Amino acid sequence: MKYTLYSKYKIKSPLNYIGGKARILDQLLPLFPKEIDNFIDLFAGGCNVGINMNANKIYFNDNLIYLIEMYKAFQEYELEETISYIETRINEFKLTLTNSDGYKRMRQKYNQQKHPLDLFVLIAYSFNHQIRFNSKHEFNNPFGKDRSSFNSTMKQNLERFIIKLKETDTCFTDSCFNNFNFDNNDFVYCDPPYLITTGTYNDGKRGFKGWSEKEENQLLCLLDNLNKRNIKFGLSNVLEHKGKSNDILKNWLKTNPNYKINFIDFNYSNSNYQTMVRDKKASVEVRKSNNYTFNI
Ligand SMILES: C[S@@+](CC[C@H](N)C(=O)[O-])C[C@H]1O[C@@H](n2cnc3c(N)ncnc32)[C@H](O)[C@@H]1O
Numbered sequence: 001m002k003y004t005l006y007s008k009y010k011i012k013s014p015l016n017y018i019g020g021k022a023r024i025l026d027q028l029l030p031l032f033p034k035e036i037d038n039f040i041d042l043f044a045g046g047c048n049v050g051i052n053m054n055a056n057k058i059y060f061n062d063n064l065i066y067l068i069e070m071y072k073a074f075q076e077y078e079l080e081e082t083i084s085y086i087e088t089r090i091n092e093f094k095l096t097l098t099n100s101d102g103y104k105r106m107r108q109k110y111n112q113q114k115h116p117l118d119l120f121v122l123i124a125y126s127f128n129h130q131i132r133f134n135s136k137h138e139f140n141n142p143f144g145k146d147r148s149s150f151n152s153t154m155k156q157n158l159e160r161f162i163i164k165l166k167e168t169d170t171c172f173t174d175s176c177f178n179n180f181n182f183d184n185n186d187f188v189y190c191d192p193p194y195l196i197t198t199g200t201y202n203d204g205k206r207g208f209k210g211w212s213e214k215e216e217n218q219l220l221c222l223l224d225n226l227n228k229r230n231i232k233f234g235l236s237n238v239l240e241h242k243g244k245s246n247d248i249l250k251n252w253l254k255t256n257p258n259y260k261i262n263f264i265d266f267n268y269s270n271s272n273y274q275t276m277v278r279d280k281k282a283s284v285e286v287r288k289s290n291n292y293t294f295n296i
Pocket of ligand 1: 013017018019020021022042043044045046047048049061062063064175176177178191192193194209210211215
């Protein structure tokens, strides 16, 4: 059993992931149990949370299969091979901050071949570095003209991320949260899409299952079942956001007074043109544990 909660030197995901928890790790990680055997990052996204855990084994799960394929490639290839592959592709397609045609040709290539590392190349040059697929599972995020490139920060984040992956016992899976098999030694961290906020993974119109009240209820039911099995869990979510209220979550909390709630300051200022004016009113981030006293 390992004791350290997380390394002081935090690893940042190389992806600018919508809803990524990089900015609140300082508040979030001290809330986790001190000893974790299997850490399950059930909605891994950019892997910001799991990559900073020191458990015996870390499982990263996300139903975005192409994302998981990319992470698996990071694991399988040597670091130098990955970097060399990316830089070769950048040269081959003459990718720059302004070459929109090169980006489109690269995107076409990825959609034809689905080489997992090409997804990273595309993300590097896509608008806001975002990942978006259409219902035919074609990557369709536009070019990040004058803004996105495989810059030195992204390269450094990628290298540090891959090094940490390679020195950790990890497993990547692409199940829907409902189909994941849990073990008694697991600590299950859930950072699902939030019912009352918007992310490209929320609407269900992009070839991947969306997030509606049905999934919200299923997840809360799953957490209650874990609790019955004495499996510890943590959940990140928002109760209120921009005038909307998550009443399903609020009612669930009322009926489960034994779950411990921690409020976290989180200004949801997504780096998106539409929301350039930052939301000054901090949303409430809630995380619950089953019968567990957090080390706060
Ligand atoms: C809020 S993001 C996670 C962000 C992550 N914690 C981070 O810090 O980078 C939620 C993730 O849940 C995934 N997701 C959505 N529906 C899912 C489902 N039914 N099963 C598993 N993953 C799902 C999305 O693809 C998305 O990556």
